[in-house]
Amino acid sequence: MTEEPNLSARELIEQLTPALSRRRRVQAVAALVAGLAGAVFAATLWWSEPGPLPGRTHLAFAVLTAFCLAWTGYGGWLLTRRVPLFATDRVVAAWLGLAASVTTTAGLAAVAVQRGTGLAPTLAVGGLFVAAALALAVRAHHRRAELLRRMHELTRADPASSD
Amino acid sequence: MTDELLVVRAQLGERAALAELVARWRVPVWTYVRRMLDAERADDVTQEIWLAVVRGLPRLREPGAFAPWLFTIARRSVTERLRGEYARAWEEPATDEAVTEDAVEAMVDRAALVSLLSGLPAPEREILVLFYLEDLSVEECARICRIPAGTVKSRLNRARRLLREHLEEKGYRP
Structure with missing residues (x-):
């Protein structure tokens, strides 16, 4: 059997490089986190707005929320279908999500305090997102630790592989 | 270095381990594809398989069962091309x-x-x-x-x- 693949290993890796680029991973995580934070921020402001709003303001809030949700969907699609997020990336992404949740909640709480209304529901929604982001961060750390432990076990079993 | 160790290191985000894994399995995957499809389609399908492998690798739960997982992905791509025959x-x-x-x-x-x-x-x-x-x-x-x-x-x-x-x-x- 003399037939061989046309692509060498190096060429194959080069073909895979775009899917593995750090820039694409950062873009995907940023789209998801910023989109979700923006959607929650816009929707909460819209929902907690005191007094009746004119039709145009409703439309503006709806468009802004939909725009942010579209970015959330795009980021989610990238992360689940297109961009591989390895264990260390997941830890970083989870902390970014947590930071965005805390910042968005703090921003919304500040607006609620300024308006003097809606602080409790804002904190409840924000707390939910912070808790979800924290759970993802714990899971990401756990998975990474599990892989590191397995790597050390396998390296100890095969010392030649440590170089 | 075993496949399992390479997979674990690649799952942690080590690019060199991923490159080694690709280099190690490049020919076996291509051989399977080439035996199932004609030469014209073999290279394209092989690239498609490796892209799916890279995208799915973080979700592989059994690093020790890399070969069956890899060929399951390869088979999926080949089956799509051979739907009529199957x-x-x-x-x-x-x-x-x-x-x-x-x-x-x-x-x-x-x-x-x-x-x-x-x-x-x-x-x-x-x-x-x-x-x-x-x-x-x-x-x-x-x-x-x-x-x-x-x-x-x-x-x-x-x-x-x-x-x-x-x-x-x-x-x-x-």
Whole structure:
């Protein structure tokens, strides 16, 4: 059997490089986190707005929320279908999500305090997102630790592989 | 370094481990694809498979079972191209017969096997490639093809019988 693949290993890796680029991973995580934070921020402001709003303001809030949700969907699609997020990336992404949740909640709480209304529901929604982001961060750390432990076990079993 | 260690390191985000994994499995994957498809499509499908592998690698839960997982992905891509051929293949009953050794192995070396494969139906060709050319076990073949181990064995026996008939047509005698 003399037939061989046309692509060498190096060429194959080069073909895979775009899917593995750090820039694409950062873009995907940023789209998801910023989109979700923006959607929650816009929707909460819209929902907690005191007094009746004119039709145009409703439309503006709806468009802004939909725009942010579209970015959330795009980021989610990238992360689940297109961009591989390895264990260390997941830890970083989870902390970014947590930071965005805390910042968005703090921003919304500040607006609620300024308006003097809606602080409790804002904190409840924000707390939910912070808790979800924290759970993802714990899971990401756990998975990474599990892989590191397995790597050390396998390296100890095969010392030649440590170089 | 074992495949499992390479997979774990790649899952942690180590690019060198991923590159080593690709280099190690590049030819076996291509061999499988090439035996199932023509040369024109083999390179494109191989690239598609590796892209799917890279995208799915972080979600692989059993790093020790990398080979069956890899060939499951490869098979999915190949099956999409051979949908027509697979649809024509009939469903044979799962039997628990043993994989019998026969004269085919004595008559045919790997190179000759490769040249004869193209004449077989896709399911039989696939099982021969996985079992003989990729050296996977019956259990791994069953997992990759999503069929019971008994069906793998009966399909292997049928494939060997077909091969024997092809060989005899060409004038080989045990």
